[in-house]
Amino acid sequence: MRVAIVGVGGVGQVSACELVKSQYLTKLVLADISIAPAEELAAELRRETDVEIQVKRVDARDVSSVQAILDDIDVLLHIGLPENNFEVMKACLNTRTHYIDTASSGPQWLRKQLAWNDKFRAAGILGIMGLGCDPGFSNIAARYAVDQLDEVDAILIRDGDNSVVDYDGFCSYFSPQTAIQECLAKPNYWTADKGEQYLPTPFANKEEFEFPEPIGWLDCYNVEHEEATTLGETIGRAKGCKYVDFKYALHPDFVNTLKVLSYLGLDSDEEIEVKGVKVAPRDVVVTTMPKPVDLAGKIHGYSSVGALVKGKKNNKRKEVYVYTIANHDEVFYKTEFQATIWQTGIPPVVAVDMIAEGLLQTTGCIPPELIDPIPFLERLKARGMAFGVIEKTSPLSQGT
Known part of the structure; x- marks a missing residue:
């Protein structure tokens, strides 16, 4: 199996370190627009494995740049900025590479x-959208839970972290761009009668949720x-x-900082001119x-992601x-x-495991919950990412 990783930041580095442990891996390409971290990682990995490891400079915004590294690649993991997904997907379509x-x-x-489903099927390739920890593990956890029930009332995804960090300032444990964007967007939710909908403001419907110990409420x-x-x-x-x-779960200081950024317009990705230079405030x-990769060793506490599914089984709640x-x-x-980045980097590798073993043979574009959860969770545990x-x-109450 020959695999390329586009985006060799913290999560990409986690995936690379896991992939080289695989007996099926014969070639690994580490690709990024900035190759210095990839070169450093490649040097470390070459001391641990005989797998061929190449480093390529790639601009994920340019289809031809991505396509140039895919001639003999079986699977591409795109772990760069989500805004470049479509360019990378197009390169995979052109070269018939799993994505x-x-x-x-x-x-x-x-x-x-997901609307590219027919295109991917016609090319005979698989595209999995959002296979990190959440989304990703969370979807598969939800699928596992749903499969245990006869009827389902609600699917609730919850992400919590009780840690402290040795850093005096504003920071995010995962992509800062993504954290700012999604936390300040209008939250989405789904109901059976109206489908996907949006709440009017961010930070809506605050509630206490009990995460597994030692995190708690x-x-x-x-x-x-x-x-x-x-x-x-x-x-x-x-x-x-x-x-x-x-x-x-968001710390009050994090919420207040994001509210200030939004109030000042510093969350915008629209370029403005500052002293003759065009910049995006969010950048x-x-x-x-x-x-996030530089926070390793500075975060102390626990991180948890889970899916709570409520319903009925054998006529009981x-x-x-x-x-x-x-x-x-x-x-x-x-x-x-x-x-946080470790939990995100392991699940895509498990999908590569399943492709290599012939356990994931579907084609088209799918969300993670359409993957068989049992073999996935078994291999996730084998990779060291335990689940409970x-x-x-x-x-049931009388009369229900």
Whole structure:
């Protein structure tokens, strides 16, 4: 199996380090517009493996630039900016290369990506949209939970982290561009009668949610996310699901900082002229923030992502919560990465495992929940990313 990774930031580095452990891997291409980190990583990996490792400079905004590295590549992992997904997808179509990414630029863009389904099928290739931790693991966790129930009422994705960071300033544990964009967007949710809808303002519907110990209770808010775009239609509606949403636990300081950025217009990606130079305000903010990969070893606490599915089984009310949890310090000790990017970089590698084993032979463009969850979760655990299942059952009220 020959694999290319486009985007060799923190998550791309995690995926690369996992891929080289695979017996099926014969070639790995590390591609980025800035090749210095990729060169450094390649030098480290070559000391650990006999797999052919190449470093290529690629501009993901340019279809021909991406296409130039794909002549003999079986699978491409796009772990760069989601805004470049379509250019990378086009390159994969032209070369008939399987495509996996970890996020979209928003619900409307995810729908457009999935609308390429017929094109990918005609080319005989698979495209998986949003296979990181959330989206990604969260979708597959939801599928596993839905499969355990006879009827489904609601699918609730919850992301929480109780950690502190050795950094005195505004930072994000994952892509700062994505964090600012999705947290300040109008949150999406899904209902069976109206489909996907949007709340009028960000940081809506604050609620306390109990994450697995030692995290416990955290304040969560509705945030724009990919899961609410697909889960209701793909796996929920057939079992009677009425509601799907995503909520993210956000620290008050993080929320207040984002509100200030929005108030000042510093979250905008529209270029403005400053002293004769055109800049996007959000790019200026992001440039002042540390890269998530540079926070490794500085974050202390736990990160958890899970899917809570409520419904019925054998004529009893039942809740199934499927989750993953990781300790930032433990992950850093074992891998030298921080937990958030590590949790994001493992799932796409598991999909490559399944393709290599012949367990994922479908073609077209799919969201992660259409992957068989049991073999996926088994291989995820084998890669060191454990998951847990909590089930609660109660009798139905009389007359229901």
